[in-house]
Amino acid sequence: MSRQLHLNAFVMPNGHHEAAWRHPSTDPRRARTLRHYVDIARTAERGMLDSLFLADGVALWSNVKHNSHSHFEPLTLLSALAATTDHIGLIATASTTYNEPYHLARKFASLDHLSGGRAGWNIVTSAGVDEARNFNLGTRPGHELRYARATEFVDVVKKLWDSWDDDAAVLDRASGIYADTDRIRPIEHEGEHFRVRGPLNIERPVQGHPLLVQAGSSETGKEYAARHAEAVFTAQQTFAEGKAFYDDVKGRLAKYGRSPDEIKILPGISPIIGRTTAEARAREAELNALITPEYGLHQLSKLLDHDITGCPLDGPLPDVGSFTEGAQSRLALVVGLARRENLTIRQLLERLAGGRGHRVFAGTPVRIADELEQWFTGGAADGFNVMPPTLPGGLDEFVDLVVPELRRRGLFRAEYTGTTLREHYGLARPVNRNRVKEHAA
Amino acid sequence: MSRQLHLNAFVMPNGHHEAAWRHPSTDPRRARTLRHYVDIARTAERGMLDSLFLADGVALWSNVKHNSHSHFEPLTLLSALAATTDHIGLIATASTTYNEPYHLARKFASLDHLSGGRAGWNIVTSAGVDEARNFNLGTRPGHELRYARATEFVDVVKKLWDSWDDDAAVLDRASGIYADTDRIRPIEHEGEHFRVRGPLNIERPVQGHPLLVQAGSSETGKEYAARHAEAVFTAQQTFAEGKAFYDDVKGRLAKYGRSPDEIKILPGISPIIGRTTAEARAREAELNALITPEYGLHQLSKLLDHDITGCPLDGPLPDVGSFTEGAQSRLALVVGLARRENLTIRQLLERLAGGRGHRVFAGTPVRIADELEQWFTGGAADGFNVMPPTLPGGLDEFVDLVVPELRRRGLFRAEYTGTTLREHYGLARPVNRNRVKEHAA
Numbered sequence: 001m002s003r004q005l006h007l008n009a010f011v012m013p014n015g016h017h018e019a020a021w022r023h024p025s026t027d028p029r030r031a032r033t034l035r036h037y038v039d040i041a042r043t044a045e046r047g048m049l050d051s052l053f054l055a056d057g058v059a060l061w062s063n064v065k066h067n068s069h070s071h072f073e074p075l076t077l078l079s080a081l082a083a084t085t086d087h088i089g090l091i092a093t094a095s096t097t098y099n100e101p102y103h104l105a106r107k108f109a110s111l112d113h114l115s116g117g118r119a120g121w122n123i124v125t126s127a128g129v130d131e132a133r134n135f136n137l138g139t140r141p142g143h144e145l146r147y148a149r150a151t152e153f154v155d156v157v158k159k160l161w162d163s164w165d166d167d168a169a170v171l172d173r174a175s176g177i178y179a180d181t182d183r184i185r186p187i188e189h190e191g192e193h194f195r196v197r198g199p200l201n202i203e204r205p206v207q208g209h210p211l212l213v214q215a216g217s218s219e220t221g222k223e224y225a226a227r228h229a230e231a232v233f234t235a236q237q238t239f240a241e242g243k244a245f246y247d248d249v250k251g252r253l254a255k256y257g258r259s260p261d262e263i264k265i266l267p268g269i270s271p272i273i274g275r276t277t278a279e280a281r282a283r284e285a286e287l288n289a290l291i292t293p294e295y296g297l298h299q300l301s302k303l304l305d306h307d308i309t310g311c312p313l314d315g316p317l318p319d320v321g322s323f324t325e326g327a328q329s330r331l332a333l334v335v336g337l338a339r340r341e342n343l344t345i346r347q348l349l350e351r352l353a354g355g356r357g358h359r360v361f362a363g364t365p366v367r368i369a370d371e372l373e374q375w376f377t378g379g380a381a382d383g384f385n386v387m388p389p390t391l392p393g394g395l396d397e398f399v400d401l402v403v404p405e406l407r408r409r410g411l412f413r414a415e416y417t418g419t420t421l422r423e424h425y426g427l428a429r430p431v432n433r434n435r436v437k438e439h440a441a
Numbered sequence: 442m443s444r445q446l447h448l449n450a451f452v453m454p455n456g457h458h459e460a461a462w463r464h465p466s467t468d469p470r471r472a473r474t475l476r477h478y479v480d481i482a483r484t485a486e487r488g489m490l491d492s493l494f495l496a497d498g499v500a501l502w503s504n505v506k507h508n509s510h511s512h513f514e515p516l517t518l519l520s521a522l523a524a525t526t527d528h529i530g531l532i533a534t535a536s537t538t539y540n541e542p543y544h545l546a547r548k549f550a551s552l553d554h555l556s557g558g559r560a561g562w563n564i565v566t567s568a569g570v571d572e573a574r575n576f577n578l579g580t581r582p583g584h585e586l587r588y589a590r591a592t593e594f595v596d597v598v599k600k601l602w603d604s605w606d607d608d609a610a611v612l613d614r615a616s617g618i619y620a621d622t623d624r625i626r627p628i629e630h631e632g633e634h635f636r637v638r639g640p641l642n643i644e645r646p647v648q649g650h651p652l653l654v655q656a657g658s659s660e661t662g663k664e665y666a667a668r669h670a671e672a673v674f675t676a677q678q679t680f681a682e683g684k685a686f687y688d689d690v691k692g693r694l695a696k697y698g699r700s701p702d703e704i705k706i707l708p709g710i711s712p713i714i715g716r717t718t719a720e721a722r723a724r725e726a727e728l729n730a731l732i733t734p735e736y737g738l739h740q741l742s743k744l745l746d747h748d749i750t751g752c753p754l755d756g757p758l759p760d761v762g763s764f765t766e767g768a769q770s771r772l773a774l775v776v777g778l779a780r781r782e783n784l785t786i787r788q789l790l791e792r793l794a795g796g797r798g799h800r801v802f803a804g805t806p807v808r809i810a811d812e813l814e815q816w817f818t819g820g821a822a823d824g825f826n827v828m829p830p831t832l833p834g835g836l837d838e839f840v841d842l843v844v845p846e847l848r849r850r851g852l853f854r855a856e857y858t859g860t861t862l863r864e865h866y867g868l869a870r871p872v873n874r875n876r877v878k879e880h881a882a
Contacts, residue, residue: 019617021619022614022617028614028619029612032644034523038524058543058642059642060625060639060640064619064620064622065618065620065621065622066618066619068610068619068620071644072554072555072643073547073550073643075517076551077520079516079520082475082521083475083521083522083524084524098541098543099544100576100577102499103499107516107517109514110514110517113512114475114513130638133637136541137636138636169473171462171469173462173463176460176733176736178462178469178505178507178509179509181505181506184501194577195574195577195578197575198501198575199501200501201500201502202511202512202513202514203473203512292617295617
C-alpha cells in the first residue's frame with residue numbers, strides 16, 4: 001500500500017470559527033454535554049480518522065464574554081469517550097509546568113489502559129501569565145526554564161511508564177504471586193526539577209508509552225519536538241512555509257538518533273466545505289459576518305502583547321514592536337500574514353477568525369482533497385490536523401465528503417488496520433529502556 | 442417516608458478480601474479491564490445504591506507481590522463510568538498534599554458536568570512516605586501540616602467552584618454574549634499554602650459543589666470531617682464503638698454552624714453472604730484458607746510501623762510500643778481488637794483479611810439486614826460503605842439478596858427519586874457564597 005496520510009480531528013465545543021457558536025447550525029447548549037462529544041467522536045470513528053484531540057489551558061479563557069474554548073477538562077472527557085468509542089485515538093493536552101510527572105504518567109497510563117491503547121499526550125509548557133497566577137506564581141516562568149522542566153518532566157514520565165515490565169503482572173493464583181516484583185523497579189530519579197522514586201502504581205501502558213504530541217513551533221519548540229515528539233501539530237499558512245517547517249523538523253531528528261519516519265507532522269486546516277466554490281465562500285462569509293470585532297481585537301491584542309483595541313478596523317496593523325517570548329512562532333505567523341497580504345485589521349481578524357492562525361480553506365471537497373494531496377505528496381505534511389469550522393456539522397461534512405475523496409485517491413485508509421493509536425500512526429511500540437538496561441547488565 | 446439509609450459500593454479490583462483474586466469466583470485478568478468496572482457500576486445501579494467509591498494512594502501498593510489494590514486511576518475510571526451509567530454517584534479519592542487546588546477543582550467540576558451532577562471527592566492527606574518520595578520529598582509532611590494544607594486546599598476549591606454564578610453562561614447568540622462576565626469573578630486567594638487568582642475555567646458544577654467525603658478517624662480527622670465533610674466513611678468493629686463515633690462526629694457540627702443532618706456517617710461492612718449461617722461461615726473460611734501469611738504479616742507490620750514478620754503466627758501480638766502519627770485511628774482499632782478478643786497473630790490476620798480493619802460479617806441476608814438495621818435505627822450509622830469480599834459476585838449477591846430485604850423493611854429506596862449524588866444522600870445544593878457576598882454588599 002502506498003504511503004497513507006493521517007487525520008486528527010481537533011475538537012472544540014462549537015467548532016473552530018470564533019463565531020461558530022452563533023451560527024444556526026450549532027447548538028451551544030448541547031455543546032456543553034457529554035452527548036455532543038460522544039457524537040463527534042463516533043463521527044470521527046465512522047470516518048476512520050486516526051485520533052481526536054483537545055487543546056487546553058489552565059486558566060479561564062480571557063475572552064469568555066464572547067466565546068468559550070473549552071468546557072470539560074480533557075483527561076476526564078477523553079476517559080468518558082474511551083468508554084463510548086472503539087477505535088479512535090484520544091489525545092489530551094496537559095502542561096508540564098503546572099503538573100507533577102507522577103500524576104500525569106499515571107493518568108495517561110490509566111487512559112491508555114481504559115481505551116485499550118488509544119491515549120496520546122499533547123505536551124505544553126503553559127506560556128500564559130493567567131495560568132501562572134492559578135498556581136502560586138506572580139509571573140510566568142521563562143521560556144527556557146519551562147522547556148528545561150518539560151524535558152526533565154518527559155524523561156521522568158517515560159521512566160515511570162517503564163518501571164513495570166510488560167509481563168510483570170503474573171496473576172498466579174496457585175502460588176499467590178500477583179506481580180513479579182523483580183520486574184517492577186523504582187526509578188530513583190534525582191534531577192534538577194524533580195525527585196521521583198517510583199515505581200508507578202499502574203502497569204506499563206498498552207502502547208508502552210502513550211503517543212507524545214507537541215505543537216510548539218518556536219526554535220526551542222522545534223528542537224523539543226525533534227527530541228521527544230512523535231506527532232507535531234503546527235500552524236502553516238502556505239505550502240512553502242509548511243514545507244520549510246517539515247524539512248526543518250525532520251532534519252533535526254538524526255542528532256537524536258531518530259529517523260524522519262519517527263515523527264508525523266500534521267499542519268492544521270479548517271476546511272469550509274461547499275458543493276461549489278461559490279457556496280463554500282458564501283458559507284465562510286456567513287460565519288465571518290457573525291464575528292464580534294471586540295472579540296477579535298481582544299484576541300489579537302493578547303497575541304501581539306500590544307493593545308490595538310483603539311485602532312481603526314479599516315486601517316493597517318500598527319507596528320507592534322519586537323516579539324516577547326511565549327507564543328513566538330504564532331505571533332510571527334500573524335504579523336507575516338498581515339504584512340505579506342497587506343491586510344487591514346478587519347481583514348486580518350477575518351483571516352484569524354477561522355483558525356487562530358491555522359490555515360482556513362474554503363472550497364469543494366475535490367479542491368480540499370487537492371490541497372491536502374499537494375501538501376502530503378509535496379513533502380509538507382504527513383497528515384492533517386482537521387479543525388472543523390462548526391461542530392458537529394463541519395466534521396460530518398468532512399467525513400462524508402472529503403474523506404471518501406481522499407480514499408478514492410488511495411491516500412487514506414478504508415478501515416482501521418490496527419487497534420492502538422500508535423498503530424494508526426504507523427509508529428513502533430517503544431521498548432522498555434529500563435528492562436533493556438537490566439538485561440544488558 | 443421514614444428515614445432511609447444510604448448505601449455506597451466501595452470498589453476494589455477483585456473485592457475486599459485480600460485473597461479475593463485467588464478465589465475461583467473472581468477473574469483477576471478481567472478485573473484489569475474497563476468492562477469489569479462497567480458491570481459492577483451497573484449492578485450497583487440496578488440495586489439503586491447511592492454511589493460507588495474508589496480508594497487511592499499515589500504510590501505503588503507495597504505488597505503488590507501478593508495483591509493489587511488498584512489498577513486504573515480513579516478520576517479517569519469514574520469519568521469512563523460516567524459515560525456508561527445514568528444514576529449512581531461516583532466518588533473518587535484525591536490527595537490534598539500532592540495536588541494543586543486548581544486542577545482538582547476543575548477535574549471534579551468536569552466529572553460533575555460529565556455525569557450530570559454525580560461527582561464526589563473523598564479528601565485524603567496521603568500519610569505514606571512512599572507517596573512523599575514520588576513528589577520531590579524525602580519524608581512525609583507531618584499530620585498537622587497535612588491537615589492545615591487540606592483545610593486551605595478545600596477552601597480554595599470551594600471558592601473556585603463558586604467563581605462562576607450558576608447562570609453566568611448566557612449563550613446569547615443574538616448579542617454575541619457567551620458569558621456574563623459580571624457573574625464570573627476571580628477569587629484572589631492569598632493564603633499560607635496557596636496563591637490562586639481564578640476564576641475556574643469551567644462552569645459551576647451541576648451540584649454546586651461535588652459531594653465532599655472524608656475518611657480519617659483520628660482526632661484531627663474527625664474535626665476536619667465536622668467542618669468540611671458531607672459523608673464520612675469509617676471503620677468500626679462493634680456497635681458500641683460505631684455509636685460513640687457517630688455521636689462524637691455529629692456532636693462536633695454545631696460549632697461550625699452545621700446541623701447533624703448535614704453529614705452522613707457510613708461505617709464499612711464486608712458482608713459474606715450465605716443461604717445459611719453455616720454456608721456463610723464456610724465461604725469465609727474458604728477465602729481465609731487462601732490467605733498468604735507473608736502478605737498479612739507485611740501489611741500488619743506496615744500498619745503497626747513495627748516489624749512482626751519474624752513472630753510466631755500462633756503466638757500473641759507483641760507489644761508494639763506507642764503509636765506513630767499517620768493512620769492512628771486504624772492502628773488503635775487493630776491493637777484493640779487483638780487485645781479485646783485475645784487473638785493470636787494468625788487469628789488477627791484472618792480478621793483483617795476481609796476488610797483491613799473494617800467489619801466483616803458472615804451470615805444470611807436476613808441476619809445481615811438485621812445488623813444494618815440495628816446500627817441504622819440505633820444511631821450508629823446513616824448508611825453503610827459496602828465492601829464486597831469478592832467482585833463482581835459479592836456485589837451481585839448483596840444487590841440481589843440483601844437490598845430487597847432492606848427494601849421490604851422500608852429502609853431503602855425502591856427507585857431513584859433524584860438525579861444527583863447530593864439528592865441521593867438527601868443533602869442540599871450549596872449556595873454560591875461568592876454570589877451571596879456580592880449581593881449582600
